[in-house]
Amino acid sequence: GAGVSQSPRYKVAKRGQDVALRCDPISGHVSLFWYQQALGQGPEFLTYFQNEAQLDKSGLPSDRFFAERPEGSVSTLKIQRTQQEDSAVYLCASSRIAEDYNEQFFGPGTRLTVL
Amino acid sequence: AQKITQTQPGMFVQEKEAVTLDCTYDTSDQSYGLFWYKQPSSGEMIFLIYQGSYDEQNATEGRYSLNFQKARKSANLVISASQLGDSAMYFCAMREGVGDDKIIFGKGTRLHILP
Numbered sequence: 713g714a715g716v717s718q719s720p721r722y723k724v725a726k727r728g729q730d731v732a733l734r735c736d737p738i739s740g741h742v743s744l745f746w747y748q749q750a751l752g753q754g755p756e757f758l759t760y761f762q763n764e765a766q767l768d769k770s771g772l773p774s775d776r777f778f779a780e781r782p783e784g785s786v787s788t789l790k791i792q793r794t795q796q797e798d799s800a801v802y803l804c805a806s807s808r809i810a811e812d813y814n815e816q817f818f819g820p821g822t823r824l825t826v827l
Numbered sequence: 828a829q830k831i832t833q834t835q836p837g838m839f840v841q842e843k844e845a846v847t848l849d850c851t852y853d854t855s856d857q858s859y860g861l862f863w864y865k866q867p868s869s870g871e872m873i874f875l876i877y878q879g880s881y882d883e884q885n886a887t888e889g890r891y892s893l894n895f896q897k898a899r900k901s902a903n904l905v906i907s908a909s910q911l912g913d914s915a916m917y918f919c920a921m922r923e924g925v926g927d928d929k930i931i932f933g934k935g936t937r938l939h940i941l942p
Binding site: 745747752753754755756757760768771801803805815816817818819820821823 | 831
């Protein structure tokens, strides 16, 4: 398919483990966003890339969260020493650059459960 | 203060009726964009409709229309002739400024369409 893909779809981690979540954006999309969606809430912004440059990481909740997009395509969100409050769905979205309006296309998300 | 407020946690509507989902927003920017997304139980975020702050006409996309009242900072979603498949979570969201940037989501409204 031509949509945004994420892997794994589900991840169970023991508290203290490190996890890595992958996002494959739509081909040719230069912008990539990560959001965190807690149960029963709307998504909350984590970080944003334009190509390989991380332009905004103001939403990352702690220094345990790290994201990269080294070649301007695939992105990885890494969470170190996971805590129970990290349990959430992690959504990735990509978009083309536009002067004004641009639609963000979302992936199916990775549901992370920290025990 | 919340940027996006959705006051209806849940709604029940009879099939084939029209439904209005409320959304108010808060921003001091003159240029901004308003979005509505649908999130079925499968979890993916589906883009429905977009309204730019300078658009004079209300946006429409098939059965979806956005009732944009700028002075009241209101961006309600209207779904005409509701269908069983419309049952889902609906999120109102805003992008402040122009160009490429993060989207701020509301807490959502869960819509149930009754047969």
